[in-house]
Amino acid sequence: SAVISQKPSRDICQRGTSLTIQCQVDSQVTMMFWYRQQPGQSLTLIATANQGSEATYESGFVIDKFPISRPNLTFSTLTVSNMSPEDSSIYLCSVEAYGGEGGTGELFFGEGSRLTVL
Template sequence: SAVISQKPSRDICQRGTSLTIQCQVDSQVTMMFWYRQQPGQSLTLIATANQGSEATYESGFVIDKFPISRPNLTFSTLTVSNMSPEDSSIYLCSVEDPGTGAFFGQGTRLTVV
């Protein structure tokens, strides 16, 4: 099983600013995933981060708003740019372990005021 450290665990940010969320995995993984969970809702995949190539974004999410870095096989960042109150959500990073499902970071609870 993978252990994922995600930080910050929570933050309150001013609108118009940006926040970068970090995820560190205790083993090398090919793909890392970033999800958004709006209050009381399910998880929605934002993008898939591959080392050495640009992230693949899902419909409704764009690189300018959610730039992602993947400098090596154990680390990734997601930036939420030019934030508005509608960006208030929990953001989670994840890795997949074939046969045992996905492992998630603890999540970043973001409030934009």
């Protein structure tokens, strides 16, 4: 298992500002995933962050809007840039459990960061 800590747990932000969410894992992991969960919607993958390389973004998400850092194997940040009310959401960091044959598909999640943009 993995324990994931996210900061901040919640924040209220003004339109046009940027906010950085931090994700700390208690063990070294290769990939870290950033998800968004909008009210009444499913979890949507924003990007996959590998240590030592550029993050891979999913369709509809761009680096200028959601820059990601991955400085080491236990830490990552997601920045939500130039925020608008449509960015109000829960942002979740997750890592995958690994078995003898690689990734298991089982994800561990942080508690999430609830952002409200006014």
